[in-house]
Amino acid sequence: MRYPAAVLAILAAMFLVLPHVYGNQSVLFTMMTFMALAQGLNLLYGFTGYLPFGYVGFFGTGAYATSLLVTFTGMPVLVCVLGGGLAAVVVGLILGPLLRLSGAYFSIANLAASQIIYYVVANEALKHVTGGPYGVKIEQVYAPTASYATMLAVLLLATGLAAYFRRSRFGLGLRAMHQDPISAGLAGVDIVRERLIVWLASAGIAGLAGGAYAWNLSVFYPDAVFTLQISVFAIVFALFGGVGTVIGPLLGAALLYAFYAVIGVSAPQYFELLYGLLIVLLVLFLPNGLMSLLIRRNVDVL
Amino acid sequence: MSSEPLLRLEGVSKRFGGLTVLDRQSFSVSAGEIVGLVGPNGSGKTTTINVISGVHQADAGRILFEGREIQRLKLFRIARLGINRSFQVPKCFRAMRVRENIEVAATFAGRGAVDIDEILAGIGLADQADAIAGALTVNQQKMLDLGRALATNPRLLLIDEIGAGLNPAELGGIAELLKSLAARGIALIVVEHLLDFLNRITDRVIVLGAGRMLFEGSLKAASQDPDVVAAFIGG
Ligand SMILES: Nc1ncnc2c1ncn2[C@@H]1O[C@H](COP(=O)(O)OP(=O)(O)OP(=O)(O)O)[C@@H](O)[C@H]1O
Ligand SMILES: [Mg+2]
Numbered sequence: 001m002r003y004p005a006a007v008l009a010i011l012a013a014m015f016l017v018l019p020h021v022y023g024n025q026s027v028l029f030t031m032m033t034f035m036a037l038a039q040g041l042n043l044l045y046g047f048t049g050y051l052p053f054g055y056v057g058f059f060g061t062g063a064y065a066t067s068l069l070v071t072f073t074g075m076p077v078l079v080c081v082l083g084g085g086l087a088a089v090v091v092g093l094i095l096g097p098l099l100r101l102s103g104a105y106f107s108i109a110n111l112a113a114s115q116i117i118y119y120v121v122a123n124e125a126l127k128h129v130t131g132g133p134y135g136v137k138i139e140q141v142y143a144p145t146a147s148y149a150t151m152l153a154v155l156l157l158a159t160g161l162a163a164y165f166r167r168s169r170f171g172l173g174l175r176a177m178h179q180d181p182i183s184a185g186l187a188g189v190d191i192v193r194e195r196l197i198v199w200l201a202s203a204g205i206a207g208l209a210g211g212a213y214a215w216n217l218s219v220f221y222p223d224a225v226f227t228l229q230i231s232v233f234a235i236v237f238a239l240f241g242g243v244g245t246v247i248g249p250l251l252g253a254a255l256l257y258a259f260y261a262v263i264g265v266s267a268p269q270y271f272e273l274l275y276g277l278l279i280v281l282l283v284l285f286l287p288n289g290l291m292s293l294l295i296r297r298n299v300d301v302l
Numbered sequence: 303m304s305s306e307p308l309l310r311l312e313g314v315s316k317r318f319g320g321l322t323v324l325d326r327q328s329f330s331v332s333a334g335e336i337v338g339l340v341g342p343n344g345s346g347k348t349t350t351i352n353v354i355s356g357v358h359q360a361d362a363g364r365i366l367f368e369g370r371e372i373q374r375l376k377l378f379r380i381a382r383l384g385i386n387r388s389f390q391v392p393k394c395f396r397a398m399r400v401r402e403n404i405e406v407a408a409t410f411a412g413r414g415a416v417d418i419d420e421i422l423a424g425i426g427l428a429d430q431a432d433a434i435a436g437a438l439t440v441n442q443q444k445m446l447d448l449g450r451a452l453a454t455n456p457r458l459l460l461i462d463e464i465g466a467g468l469n470p471a472e473l474g475g476i477a478e479l480l481k482s483l484a485a486r487g488i489a490l491i492v493v494e495h496l497l498d499f500l501n502r503i504t505d506r507v508i509v510l511g512a513g514r515m516l517f518e519g520s521l522k523a524a525s526q527d528p529d530v531v532a533a534f535i536g537g
Contacts, residue, residue, distance in 0.1 A: 169409060176406045179395040182357055185377030186386055187450060188410035192376070 002300050004163035007246060008156055015152050025144065031257045032151045033213055037230065038237040038249040039158035040205030045235075046243030047165045047174045048198050050099065053107040056230040057114025058088040058203045062210025063225040064121050067136040068129070070215075077141045081150055081211035088207020091117070092200045099195055114226070122222035135221035136214065147216035154208045161201055162246040163302060174198065233257075240282055242289025246302040251290060306369065308333045308489045309354070309385075309458055314363035314373075316346075316353055316513075323349045325513040326363065333457065336480065336490045338500040338521065341510035342534055347493040348390055350510070351460040354491070355387045356380040367458070381411055386451035387460035390493070392443035394450065396436030400427050403435050403446055404453045411454035418453065424479060425449040441467055458489045465496050477502045497521060509533070 015032060019025050037059065045051050065087030069080035098109050124132045131137070165171040176184035177191045185191050210225055217224065233256075241252025256278075264271040286292060294301050307330035316324040324346050331337050339347050352358040354365060356377045365373040372380055395403050401418060408416050422428045425445040430438060435446055444464050451459060461480070465473050473496070480503050484490055494500050500507060501521055509517040509524055511533030517524050524530050 172402075172406055173410055175398065176395050176410075179397055180393050182377065183393045183395060183447070183450065184406070186355065186381045186454075187407035188378050188381045188412060188454060189406070190376075190378045 002302055004160065004167070004246070004302060007163065007250075007302055008159060011159060011250070012152065012156060015155070019148070025148065027261045029144075029148050029151060029216055031254060031261070032148075032155050033209055034233055034237055034257050035250050035253040036151065036155040036158050036209045037206060037234040038241070038253040039155065039162055039246075040202050040209065041234045042238045042243050042245075042249040043158065043161055043165060043205065044198055044202035045238065046162075046245070046249070047171070047178065048195055049178050050195075050199070051107045051235070052110045052202070053231055053235075054110035054112070054114030055202075055206055055234055056226055056228060057110070057117045058091060058206035059210040059213070059230055060114070060121065060222070060226040061091050061117060062088045062207030063214035063220070064130060064136070064210075064222075065207070066211035066214045067138050070138045070141055071136075077143070077146070077215055078150065081208060081215060084211030084214070085204045085208035088210065089200050089204045091207075092203030096196055096199065099192075099199060111228075111231075114231070118222060118226040121226070130222075133222065135219070135224075137219050138214070139218045141215065142218040144216060147212050150215065151209065151212040154205065154212055157208070158205045159246060159250065161205070162249075165198070166244075166246055166302060170194070170197075236279060239289055240278075242291030242295075245289075245291045245295075248289050248291035307331060308368060310364075310366040311354070312364040312366070314350075314353060314360045314365060316349055316358060317361050323513050324353065324360070327513075327515055328363075329508055329515065329518060331458070331489045331491060333489050334484050334487045335506070336484050336492060336504035338504050338507035339491055339493045339510065340495070340497070340500070340507055340524075341516075344512075345510040345533070346513040347510060348462055349513075351387055351462055351491065351493065354458075355385055355460055378410075381454055382413065384413060384455065384457035385460070386454050386456040386458075388444055388447040388451055388462055388464055390462040392440060392447050394435045394438075394443050394446045396434070398435055399431070400433050400435055400438070400446060401431040404449050407450045407453035413455040416453050416455055421449050421452050424452065426475065441472075452483075456488060459483065459491075461490060461492045461494075463493055463495065465494055465499050473499050474502075 018028055041055050062084035066080045066084035069075060069083045070077060095113055098106055101109055121130045122133050126132050127134060165174055173189040173194050176187060176189055177194060181191050237253035237256050238249040240256055242248030291301055310330040311327050313326045313328055314324055315326055327350065339350060341347055353360045356375060360373050364371055367383055367385060395406065404418050404421055408418060422431055425448055427442060427445060435443065438446065448464065464476060477499060480490060505520045507521050507524055508515055509530045516529045516533055517527045
């Protein structure tokens with residue numbers, strides 16, 4: 001699994017074949033959503049060290065921008081989804097100055113920003129535009145198969161970007177910056193620009209995923225696309241697999257989401273307990289995720 | 303010998319909070335010249351290097367490189383103009399291999415092709431090329447920082463206490479390396495507590511005391527200057 005093309009091909013084949021052998025397409029769709037989000041978060045956290053607690057803000061922005069474009073413009077839905085990605089990138093640009101903060105300050109400011117977006121969107125006063133607390137209805141464009149394919153495309157895009165960050169000249173600069181920003185600057189790396197590009201790419205992926213998700217649900221409340229749990233899942237899934245790699249976040253999200261889908265739904269009381277336990281074990285024994293088991297043995301993983 | 307200096311500082315000051323760490327420094331350095339920068343602990347030697355290399359911004363004054371003001375430029379711009387440095391406390395890319403550390407600078411500085419093997423040999427790390435940088439000794443890591451700087455094809459090099467903790471043979475090797483760089487036309491500012499070492503590579507030193515330039519001239523004359531003597535004894 002060293003080659004980007006192989007990873008992309010396996011991913012695509014898997015999610016094209018699975019619906020034919022496993023009937024519950026909604027589980028598969030949500031799994032892809034979280035794989036895309038874990039990968040999108042990994043772009044930022046894994047390659048620059050900025051941990052965006054408010055990552056869900058971009059997802060919600062994409063979901064709402066897509067829905068509003070569908071409602072008010074009548075453009076093809078796919079174009080509206082792209083518009084959702086673009087809206088998240090614009091929000092990322094506006095929040096760009098947050099990158100000057102470091103560590104926990106960045107994470108918390110980003111969290112606050114996502115909450116602000118949520119409160120604006122869900123505000124009663126905006127009910128004629130966003131639907132306010134009553135949510136969004138775009139059931140006229142409901143199309144489970146097309147939205148499923150779109151989410152798969154977003155997942156492949158996120159994974160392609162991660163592979164690019166891991167193996168390109170641009171990625172070499174990122175690695176240097178992540179280890180020592182001052183020395184990276186002295187080596188000639190434009191760290192402000194590289195950081196901003198990664199931030200916008202990460203935001204864009206969440207926005208596109210939000211758009212495809214909104215399309216797939218087609219009727220939802222603001223909570224559904226702004227709940228903090230989405231950020232938490234993306235972070236935990238990515239960490240579990242191993243950030244800074246391409247395969248890690250995919251594996252982490254697939255395994256943990258499958259676990260959630262099996263136990264979380266049938267026996268939620270045990271699920272919380274087991275999940276908590278799993279996270280504690282992870283932090284204690286495998287802080288760099290599943291992939292570190294291979295990397296430690298000098299296996300060249302993507 | 304009337305060439306325009308490569309680097310010129312005009313009244314450069316730097317404060318941290320209420321503390322004035324650099325107080326109106328003015329001096330120049332020409333291509334191919336080696337200037338020693340000495341002074342007691344905390345006198346502002348490292349800070350001088352930090353403001354020239356863009357790690358910190360000066361609060362007042364101008365820094366001119368080839369006649370162009372650089373005191374507001376970002377680090378990578380300054381590096382791409384041809385100014386680079388090593389660190390008193392090494393700052394290499396610790397999780398990367400030694401060779402990769404050099405490659406980053408060779409790739410991004412955009413100042414022409416460099417021979418990575420030659421740089422590795424020059425800094426004495428040819429045999430460690432595939433080692434993880436974080437596993438090197440502190441002195442080797444300082445040399446790696448120098449290698450990272452050399453990979454940008456610099457015209458001005460700022461070296462911060464690269465000799466501390468080395469044996470005489472190693473010091474001799476570094477002295478020769480620095481002299482050969484100067485012979486290639488690179489200007490060097492060398493911060494060093496080891497005066498014998500400085501004596502071998504230059505006869506021009508600048509002495510700092512509490513952020514002020516106390517003296518500029520030969521090392522020998524410096525040792526007889528009352529201000530300099532007072533600064534080193536009085537602290
Ligand atoms: N980032 C900083 N923030 C606050 N104070 C600083 C900072 N950097 C340096 N200083 C202070 O500035 C003064 C000069 O420090 P500097 O490191 O330039 O001295 P130095 O001459 O290099 O000393 P040494 O010989 O110990 O390396 C010291 O008092 C130091 O505490
Ligand atoms: Mg110092």
